Amino acid sequence: MIPHRVVRHEPADITLDSLLLVEGDTPLHFFEAMLQHLRLQDRIEIRSFRGIGQLRPFLRALVKSAAFQSRAVTSLGIIRDAETDAARARQSVLDALSAAGLAIGESAAVKVSVFILPDDTNPGMLETLCMAAVRDWPETKPAHECVEQFFECLQRNRVNLPDGLPRAKNEAQAYLATRPEAQLFPGLAAYRGYWPWESRAFEPVKRFLKSLAAG
Numbered sequence: 001m002i003p004h005r006v007v008r009h010e011p012a013d014i015t016l017d018s019l020l021l022v023e024g025d026t027p028l029h030f031f032e033a034m035l036q037h038l039r040l041q042d043r044i045e046i047r048s049f050r051g052i053g054q055l056r057p058f059l060r061a062l063v064k065s066a067a068f069q070s071r072a073v074t075s076l077g078i079i080r081d082a083e084t085d086a087a088r089a090r091q092s093v094l095d096a097l098s099a100a101g102l103a104i105g106e107s108a109a110v111k112v113s114v115f116i117l118p119d120d121t122n123p124g125m126l127e128t129l130c131m132a133a134v135r136d137w138p139e140t141k142p143a144h145e146c147v148e149q150f151f152e153c154l155q156r157n158r159v160n161l162p163d164g165l166p167r168a169k170n171e172a173q174a175y176l177a178t179r180p181e182a183q184l185f186p187g188l189a190a191y192r193g194y195w196p197w198e199s200r201a202f203e204p205v206k207r208f209l210k211s212l213a214a215g
Contacts, residue, residue, distance in 0.1 A: 014067035016045040018075040018212050021058070024048055027079065027117075027126055029187030030195075031209075037197045038206065043213040044077075052080055052092060059100035068110070075111045076102070077212040079205075081125035086116045111215065115208040119201075127172040129205070130186055130195050134175055137196035147174045 022028050028048040035041045049058035055078075067073045078097075082089045093114050097103065104112050118129035135144040151171065154161055161167060172186050179194045189195065195202075 014045055014047075014065065014073060016043065017073055018044045018215060019067075019073050019077070020044050020046045020209070020212060021049050021055075021076070021078045022046060023052060023055075023080040024050060026185050026187035029185070030126060030130075030190045031079070033187075033190035034197065034202075034206075035209065038209060040209060040213045044209065052089075055080075055093065055096045056099050059096055059102065063100050063102065071109055073110060075113075075212055075215045077113045077115065077208065079115045079117060079208075082116045082118065082123045083125065084123050086121055086123060089116050090114060113208065113212060115205060117205070119204050120208075125168055127168040127186055129201060131168060131171050131175065133196050133199035133201040136201045137199040140175075140196050143175055143178050146178075147171050150174055 020031060022031055025048060028046055032041070032046055035044055035046070047058075049055045062068060078093050080089055080093060093116075094104065097112060097114075102108070102110065102112050104114065117126050118124040118132060122128075131144065131147075134140040148171075151161065151167070151174075161170070176182060176184055176186070176189050176194060179189065179192070181192055184192065184194070186195075
């Protein structure tokens, strides 16, 4: 199922008591598909704060929204990429929460939790997590090995490649080129079931989402 609804960027019209904020349209689609897989789509609402630079103003607007003022939202989760430093990424989210008068923990009126992709510990991004799942799952592992060989071939032949973490994005696109419907972004590919949801690589973020849904 490819989404047909308008992508939700505003902290308005929130109807569920558990709210998940993600960094952009690709994660929004990806996690919407994951929530459907986990049968949590009716328990967690998703909003995109677009980019990390927009998180602070988004949170400030969120705490002024009717859903927060009426205490309808009881559980708030935020997911963003680690990029090169997971600890720094987490701190940036904590700083944004503090600026909006929100704090991590369960003692406040709203339970707040944070997950840093790919695994809440290591550097990386959504695509890093997706490719870890592809590598781990027996049915997709051969495709992952071919993707690795492809990039090794490019390096041997001195074909210029992006440096550092963005390579994960290129690896994800190379893998998705092997699927029945190619040229999909990773988030939309999730609706097609192209990421192996049962892979162990997804377990940490699944636990995060289940905890968020539990309130």
